[in-house]
Amino acid sequence: MASFKPTKIPVYPKLGEKVTQETLYWKNYKAPVQIKEFGSVTNIDVSPVAPHNFAVTAFTRIHIYGPFSQEPVKTFTRFKDTAYCGRFRSDGQLLVAGCEDSVVQLFDVSGKVALRKFKGHTKAVHVTDFTSDRYQIVTGSDDYTCRVWDIPNATELTTYQEHTDYIRCGVTSKLNRDLFITGSYDHSIKLFDARVDKSVMTMDHGQPVESVLLYPSEGLLVSAGGRYVKVWDLLKGGQPLVSLRNHHKTVTCLCLSSSGQRMLSASLDRHVKVYNTTNYKVVHNFDYATSILSLALAPDDETIAVGMTNGILSIKHRKNPEESTELSGQHRRRPAYRVFVKGKNYIPQQDDYLVSKPVKQHLAQYDKHLKKFSASKALDTAMQSWIRQKKPEIPIALIKDLDRRGTLKNALAGRNEQEVTRLLNFLIGHLVDPRFTPVLVIAAEMMLDIYGSVIGQSSIVDRQLLRLHDLLEREIDYQQDLVEVLGMLDTVFACHLPRKEVPCLGVNRSNGLAKGETSASQPQFQAT
């Protein structure tokens, strides 16, 4: 006696993005913490030392946030105008920031008043950074110059006047105390060496450069400007490697994940894209509410901080692995009662023998009805509102099975107004879904056959039927259009593909050769 085989519910492939290891990794963040700043957040910098605080530059202030606090730990407000580019020194104790009023200020992270003020620029300073020996500062300004300053005596060491437009981004080398790179709105990226008085390398980005980024190895340089992100090989003298165009508005910010395996780019088009740095394919995408100006990633990708034009700072923290296991642990099934009849904390001994009981087959409610051959009841159970709405494949699989059993007509017949409306609603909802059409067309035909005689008796049913009619007409029009488009495409393809001649020897040559030649080799299939 075989057991009842339950109705097979087909699994339809989910449309949309594929779940990869990558998406799982980048989706494993908690809901973002949103903090409102006074103006647009132009720069976020992560402290390189342990608590990994964020220095968030927005309007005339620089706030420092702890890794988990929503309130600023510290605030620097001594700016006369908009502050720019607050950056930590590599020991995390000093912070430098430019300002719209051309004064560069150096702060102690624990203090409040500026330790040094560097005056010399004539226009707003958008770029500031420490060199890797920690005693000098590099700045870039809207007066087309970039300068190197000495911290102890607050004097200007060198001035480079090579750019012909605003300097809006720059980065210093972490390995060499003398090297730094600046990007400017004159489309060029220049590599300077503080030991010589002019740039040593120039690269043309082709767009106003918004952001530059050095790889940890410092062999590769990434620049962003316009819609492009470009990668340059510095060791080959600034040769372009790749040009990426994955955003549809200006890319504003770049950053590397801590492992160096992934690169993130943020753009005014409200997206943050994650690239694989080996093949430069986009592996993940984050969406934000408004245009993004700044982006930072804490070490080990613990936190993603994003600053936007409307002054909102969004901070996402990674989910702890312990928390997620704890959640799933709660749903784990407890052992069955019969196993623990000997007491709740009974530990099974080695020579204990568990007598296995035949496993009872669990059947869904509609399968139970099907087992009893009650078709109408089975359809009713499968048409319950939550199943109908959440899992339309169940009623459809059931309709298909009833059709196979030859009892679909019985199941559909003999319904009252309310039930007919429900069935028609379901048909209208799913009839034009190409996955369900073949099954539902049969059911729809049967419905019309059965209830054709009662048209006009109920206004609700009539209205539903009219809707069904409209739906079908529209669908037919669609299909017609699609066929036309297909025909056009075929023509286009046929014109553009090179025509390949198929060698057809069999036709050209006499296939049977000459009769006389073959007769010798012909087998004699005559049984005697």
Place this chain on the structure above:
Amino acid sequence: MVEHANIRVVHRGGSKINFRAPVITSDSKFLLCASGECVKVYSTTTEECVHELRGHTDLVTGVLLKPSNHLQVYSCSTDGTVKLWDFADGILMKSYFVGQPIHAIYASGHHEGVVFIVASGMNVCVCVCFFVELFQLVALHLPQSGDQLAEGLELSAVLPDVKASPESIAFGRGGEYIASVKGLCLVVFFFRKQKTFSFYLKQNSGNGRKNTFTCIACHPKDDVISTGHEDGKIRLWRNFNHKKEYTYLTLHWHHNAVSSLCFTPEGTNLLSGGVESVLVQWKYGQESQRDFLPRLGATITHVTVSPDGALFCTSHADNKITIIKSCVKVSAVIQGLVKGDVTTDLMVDPRSKALVLNGKPGHLQFYSLQRDKLLFNLDIVQQEYIHELGLQQVEVVKAAFDSSGERLATVEERKPKAAELELSLKLWTFDQQTQSFVLDTTISAPHEGGITAMCFAPAAVDHRTATLVSASKDGHFKAWQQTGPSWECDFVGSYHSLAPQCCCFSADGSLLAIGFQEVVTLWSPATWELLTTLSQPPGDIRNLCFGRLSCSKYLMGTTVKNLLCCWNLLTCSLEWSTSMDVSLLLSDPLSENMAAFCTLDGCTDLFVFKPCEPRPLFCQKAVCPGTVTRAVFSPRDSLQESCDESCQWLNRSQLYFLSQHMDLMTFITQAEEKQLMASNKQVPSFLFCLFTLSNRCIDHHPDTSARLLQTPAHVLPAATFLCSMFVQSLLISVEEMESEKEEEDSFDEEEDEKTGVVRAKWASMEAGEAAEAAAPAMTRTQARELRRVKKMERGWLSGLLDC
């Protein structure tokens, strides 16, 4: 050319076991059923075939236990004989020659020395040109002579005009009357009064249901006849010894015809079965109470009960016998080869070497040709099967294995009357852990039309990727490729919107040939490029086959217009062609040989040839009547050595084919036949040897016990009988040892101790009480002491305890 007399076509396995109702012996240990030309004896517990009763020369049509001796059984056959067997030993005891084909046999314990048989009567000319065969029930008086063969028997007609089916006649209580049904008429014949009563039913009752009788059963203790009808009703007739005052009670549960009825021996229950494949048990006297045993798998054709009422047994339309323990649990299933409409090709599973074809609805069956046993059914459709007439069911129509047996592809389809074809392609992978195929990917609607051919590409080196090509009536062929865990479509090809009929990969997998009606196209599977086309009009391509090994440069094709062509792929030209109507062309996977089945004058001829040689290796005319469309080369387990040139093609593999009447046949050489006969004779001699061997003999043949353990349990005598013999054989008897001891008194110390130990053990077993006595280092003297102690009178001790 020489006539190949040393190769013969034989039936091979897979005979019907559901043709007639099986019989359970009175000890419920064996089940006998008619199967082709023999009677098979199965064990009811192990499901194994114990032995076959061979002797009839035609279809066996009935098996019946001899009422006066429960160890003997009658069988009847269409060869016109009734034979009496001792089924336990498989010995033919007597043959009674009747002379007419016999269709059924009955006996009653109250009619000594008489069996009743249904034999064809004279042919009555009804119309000018129609002959209707009439059957009559005849009493056959069996002579009590000791002759092996009895002829010229006394026959007396009992009932004229009965149905040939054994279900339609039954003996009544105490053998007083016999009842028969035919058409719409129930006939009861009383032996004592020699009087016949007939009862007629109307053609249709009420709403157009048919009243035709289908089967009959009589109550063993009561004057009640139950009849089954075409419309699913069961009638219980009473008072049928009156012409007018008879009554009947109607029971109705079945919705299709009742095919079999049976009362339990005590008459407390009535069992019925039909198309629904539900065994219904009606309580006699309280007919509203019924028990059901649902989902037995296929239409029930016969129901029988063992004489003690403990086992029920149902035969099913899919060549299956189910043994049911007291209507609760299926205890055993004896499954034969299911031979319905073979829609898939015959295939051989490369892993288990089993023959694979579609079996039960929605299943693939794996049938072991060596053991003549159905190994298992693989559920392809995985849907509840609805047992109802006139339903469009989902059928498995195509299946293909890859060369390693790792992967399996199946196609199932259902064609509703007024809707489009439902088609799905399923891909299975062999799972080492469960030793079965598990479903990998289901592709619903892989093509718009039915799939005409399907084949796997020969395995690549790494076994990681696999390619499957399916050709369909919609004019496309598709290549499916395994990418990671699932399969996806790799390429869709077509050729001038012609419908592809067949496809074939070359042995190394570098070429794919697809026959598009009249044109053969050759594709490169690596790039999916059309390489060339070959054509030999007129006539569509029916079969395509690449040559193998030394003939791999040839492509063979057959067309519907009686042409067998051989193309040379190096020159892309026709090498040779010959005009013959080849219905099936297939190549041996292990050699260059090809087999072509040709239809000529309603008969099938077989040619075996190599594409490169002008003369066929072997040909046989009139292999079987009708057309052969399914055949397969099955690789042999061991290479056969045959020097005869005409038999060499059978060395590596055997050729099996299905005839028009769905008989599985094969070709067998004389040498092989001799081998088989020899191995058959060997078994009984071994058993005989085992029974007569003395204990000493077993000692001298240390492998005997191993052989005893290897022999199937069901062919051995009872364990209780063997056990004592076996244990004794391991011991050294006392007498023997003592005589030995007397002879050789001058044994050295060590040897002496050893025998002493053995004797001590022997003694301790006899004593059964003294554990300490079996201490290992006991000397002979101690043992003698012990024996003396044992022999001592202990009555005084019990007396002491009593007071």
